[in-house]
Amino acid sequence: MDRRTLLRRGLAAGVGTVLGAWGFNEISPALFPERPVWDLNHSLWMRLQPPHNPPLTTDLDVDVAVIGAGYTGLSAAYHIGKVAPSKRVAVLEARSVGNGASGRNGGMLLPNVANEYLHLGSPPNVHKRIYDLTVESMKSLIALAAASRIEGAVEPVGALQTFETQEEAEHGRAYLESVRGLGIPVKYLDRDRTAEVIGTRAYTASVFDPNAGHVHPIKLAHVLKLAAEAAGVKIYEDSPVLRVEEGPMNRLHMAGGQTVKARSLVLATNAFTSKLGYFRNAIAPVYNYVAATRPLSDTELASIGWRSRMPFNDSRTLVYYLGLTPDNRIHIGGGSAAYAWNDGVAGRPDAKAVGLLRKELATLYPALRSIEFETAWNGMVDMTLDWAPLVGVTGKQQNIYYGLGYCGHGVNLTFLFGRIIADLEAGRQQPWREFSFVNRKPPYIPNEPFRWIGIQAETAYDGLVGE
Ligand SMILES: Cc1cc2nc3c(=O)[nH]c(=O)nc-3n(C[C@H](O)[C@H](O)[C@H](O)COP(=O)(O)OP(=O)(O)OC[C@H]3O[C@@H](n4cnc5c(N)ncnc54)[C@H](O)[C@@H]3O)c2cc1C
Structure with a gap:
């Protein structure tokens, strides 16, 4: 065979492989339909879950149907109800309020979107607009919680982003330099100052944001439910x-056999959204882990010196995040991630994931090395490939609203996105046009088996390099 024939055949084989893979990617959702399952929330927070509402037992005709009673769904319903009291709004939740990520998270209340958090992803003036918008939203959320009868849902105590290495600390410092003069009130703390605030000397430095805080996840869901x-x-x-059967009047087919008719629909289904046939190629649902100690005694707490009670998270890709509850439990999350084939749901956290949390806690606070966790749980984070969230309107009739892709940064952002959804539903697009996360096209995530292979490779790499 001459060289030219060899090259031609090689090229044909390459193109054939790519086309074959692409063809398989296209038919994959039909070959592997997703199962409609919603895993049960076993978190510490659920011990304080609000009283359960009864299920839907009859057909329903409403102006707006919201699917999902996490923070996004409750915030969207609250904002729609508040601005248009005459609209009939119903929230349909598969399990219970806060059963998803909203009742499982690490409680860090952070300004900004994930891809701009302590990182200048946009031009400085745009970055500042997003920061201000999210801080303003956080203030409304804090006021809503303060006005409710639920105590201790939100603690606006500030938060630290910590850095392990000198190089990361330099990145933190460079961020501060680049936003200097914009009025973003973050401060750089060196190792000694960081240790004064959170007790551990494990970090080279940190950045303090006074606008951040800590929430009790399910109490916050309760506040939003009541509102x-x-x-x-x-x-x-x-x-x-x-x-979902789309139309000028959407029809929702319920597991109980009922039908809900709704002119507008809100998808507030986060990591479960693909199970309804939406955003499969935008979101990868990835499990993250959290564990909590028993309440520490005053002596134990004094021995670790976490005097400020301020939550913190580190700068690794598989980020660790820690908080201290009012009854003196430490909760620590992160460190590893897992994906279940075909956007599936997983069981309880495995020993390896909990072991990593244990090891990290002992590294940060050696005095606690013999303390066992009282409980551990997991939950799905809705990741996008570019770590940017999305909110907007879709569907053949442009009457299906959504907010998702928070990438582990949704405790605050969900409240804002609920407000944006309410505005879009009411036809008020104008105030939001300037923000790139509104009605954006996210990067494409392929179907199975390519998504499984890609996510396994990414999580294994992040675990190996210990980022
Ligand atoms: C372990 C973990 C730690 C996290 N830590 C933080 C943190 O410290 N700070 C931070 O800012 N963010 C954090 N996050 C992210 C944050 O919790 C989420 O971004 C936020 O809670 C998303 O809220 P949501 O309402 O969009 O989704 P969810 O709370 O997941 O709500 C979706 C709801 O929809 C329901 N649902 C789904 N499909 C259907 C259906 N077909 N029919 C009816 N109901 C349906 C589900 O049951 C669920 O209750 C964390 C997430 C996890 C998992």
Whole structure:
């Protein structure tokens, strides 16, 4: 065979492989349909879950149906009910309020979006607009929590982003330099100052943001539930939606056999959204882990010197994040990530993931090395490839609203996105046009088996390099 024939055949084989893979990618969702399952929340927070509402038992005709009673769904319902009290709004939740990430998270209340957090991803003036917008939203959330009868839902105590290495600390310092003069009130703390605030000398330095804080995740969901109900919203729990039939009047087919007709629909289904056939190629649902100690005694707490009670997270890709509860439990999350084939749901956290949390806690606070965790849990984070979130409107009739892709940064952002959804639903697009996360096209994530292979490779790499 001459060289030219060899090259031609090689090229044909290459193109054939790519086309074959692409063809398989296209038919993959039909070959591997996703199962409609919602894993149960075993977190520490759920011990304080709000009283359960009854499920939907009849057909329903509403102006707006919201699928999912996490922070996004409750915030969207609250904001829609508040600005348009005459609209009939129903929230349909597969399990219970806060059963998803909203009742499982690490409680860090942070300004900004994940891809701009202590990172100048946009031009400085745009970065500042996003920072201010998210801080303003956080202040509304703090006020809503303060006005509720739920105590201790939000603690606006500030937060630290810590750095392991000198190189990372330099990145932190460079960020501060680049936002100097913009009025973003973050401060650089060296090792000694960091240790004064959180007790551990394990970090080279940190950045302090006074606008951040800590939440009790399920109490916050409770605050939002009460606010939505006070705004006239009906919330149905144990009411899974199995299928959406789009139209000028959307029809939702419930697992219980009922039908819900709604002119507008809000997808507030986060990492479960692909199970309804939406955003499969935008979101990768990735498990993250959290564990909590028993309440520490005053002596134990004094011995570690975490005097400020300020939450903190480090700068690794598989970020560790820690908080201290009012009853003196330490909760620590992160360190590893896992993906279940075909956007599936997983069981309880495995010993390896919990072991990593244990090891990290002992490294940060050697005095606690013999303390066992009282409980551990996991939850799905809705990752996008570029770590940017998305909020907007979709569907053949442009009457399906959504907010997702928070990438582990949604405790604050969900409240804002609920407000944006309410505005878009009411036809008020203008105030939001300038923000790139509104109605954006996210990078493409392929179907199985390519998504499984890609995510395994990425999480294994992050674990190996210990980022
Ligand atoms: C372990 C972990 C730690 C985290 N830590 C932090 C943190 O410290 N700080 C931070 O800012 N963010 C954190 N996050 C992210 C944050 O919790 C989420 O971004 C946020 O809670 C998303 O809220 P949501 O309402 O969009 O989704 P969810 O809270 O997941 O709510 C979606 C709801 O939709 C329901 N649902 C889904 N499909 C259907 C259906 N077909 N029918 C009916 N109901 C349905 C689900 O049952 C669920 O209750 C963390 C996430 C996890 C998992």
